Amino acid sequence: MSQNVRVRSRGTLNPTASTDSVDLRHQVFGDNPLEVRDTGHYTHEYVGGIVDRWDELIDWDKRADGEGRFFIEQLRSRGVRTVLDAATGTGFHSVRLLDAGFDTTSADGSPQMLARAFRNGIEHGGHVLRTVNSDWRWLTRDVRGPFDAVICLGNSFTHLFSEHDRRKALAEFYALLKHDGVLIIDQRNYDAILDGESSSGRTYYYCGAQVSARPDHVDEGLARYRYTFPGGDEYFLNMYPLRRDYLRGLLRDTGFQRIDTYGDFQETYADAEPDFFVHVAEKRYREESDLTGGA
Template structure:
């Protein structure tokens, strides 16, 4: 994670769970793909505050969550201790150095994490490492945004996230003659009446490119969905959810 991204996530870390509360549909999606959770070995890349990892472990999976932001990990480590759950500092470009090959039943990379890598060759390196970490038949599940739609329709503002505690405004600024986008946010803290403004840079990865990357590294049974319910991918929707197997 570059310094810009680290500053961004530190700035919202204490409010992360208010902005992005646990989504039970993610748990159901993972459970369905892995058939069951007890004793499954799972790596959660970009685990943030660990909400999904905690729920997976509570269902019996052995889960390791990694993230590059120490403030998010500090919050994750405040969750109720479980012997089958651990969080650690980890870089998705250094997976093969940190984990043993062929030992994982599932690798997760949700929350638009992949596109924080700003070069296709870095994404290929990460996907190659995931493939090697999985057991035969293991599942790689990831979620980014639907940049086919965002680029085609020049979507410059994502839906506002709002609840009793916060109002989170998210905007995209496209970089001319580039696939990079500046992700600009304003986090309004209602009780404190404060606003935290920040930005980070992402790579607008198209679905065709992602499929080519997965194919080139040997993944099979590649499925694209428009949400964690498993609805068909395509059209004017924001999520892109992917499942594939080694």
């Protein structure tokens, strides 16, 4: 999502940041962080220290071991060559896809994240990332498609706080896909968290041994997470707690024909068990008789 989007917040912003500019040094949540429930506010969150330390949270080597070749195999099994990494972050998946030979374009809403990703691309394999700073709601304005696949990973879709924005973003993803393209999108298992059933101690996504990512506040409209790093540094992210079947419904409404949902990269799982869900949504038109199973 691009930084030229007007940022609104129900809280009072830091005096060093206006609603039209972003303090690139410090996170800004105002006087009441629990009231900050706006899509555009992520531009005040992915700045400064949290960007500098994000790779400590991920731990690239451990994350690669945890997810294995799941995404690469999903893409290769569909003959994918061109990929839009719509939530690049610090570049982990873009670099992995480039290593695997995919023609990859890297987009993100945080210019600081993209700058970090660009440096990471060079440091991890000598890749020069093709980066685009873009808001998902206007993605087709900034990114030239079509692509065989769009990926939106790292729980990023939960930064959209209104259904209107979620539907618009999914429509943009859909429009950038070829007629037989695939969208891979993930989310945290908020069902288990909201229902008080979360028991997963696995860390496939945030693998840094010295870093913790824990809920600071959760209700049906907000999941506020606290990230604590060695040395005592703390940062926060405000996200919308998407329920699994709600997102699957939005994908169907957008026009995706078959949707397979995996729990921590497994086809079968108990509902409360996974830490993350991964949805693999195919655009290719299917007859109704072909839609058994995933959809």
